Amino acid sequence: DAGVIQSPRHEVTEMGQEVTLRCKPISGHDYLFWYRQTMMRGLELLIYFNNNVPIDDSGMPEDRFSAKMPNASFSTLKIQPSEPRDSAVYFCASSQRVESGNTIYFGEGSWLTVV
């Protein structure tokens, strides 16, 4: 079975450039999450969608971050302009139903380095 698919796996970009991260959730999952992982802060929830609609973006660090989900099989996380402190691993995850008891499945992550 195909899991959550993310691209690119690795990206190195210069400060000020736009970064777009992509995600394809598991087919049939109606919840999609974007997380960021750093050594200092661990896993942080940035935003999540239900049926392609953003439900809670309170974890998005600032206006430079935006996320979209134009359809059930695709989502993007965009950073514009990027800054060195954005360097982290960004994980997309999906779930079939978000209630207590439903597992969140993670992709392999997009490793972002902003220099």
Place this chain on the structure above:
Amino acid sequence: GESVGLHLPTLSVQEGDNSIINCAYSNSASDYFIWYKQESGKGPQFIIDIRSNMDKRQGQRVTVLLNKTVKHLSLQIAATQPGDSAVYFCAESPGTYKYIFGTGTRLKVLA
């Protein structure tokens, strides 16, 4: 269940021995818990879960124990293998999508 700092606790075990990884969760209202394994360069991988109406659940070579009285969760890995080397962390759900992830423990399997 606060986020990880610079240094992860490390557990070193001999290959073939049993491993026990512990997690103290933060929210007494949490009613669902998951253990994840994260290998270097990869995403967190689901291992096993448990609901709060249970105190023990077994999988293949893994067992999760839940003690709600002291808000403690443990993961036991039987006959630890080199492939078990990874960072393990627990996640708790207080009935919402906002899972709280633990700090993580690095498991090193010694040959």
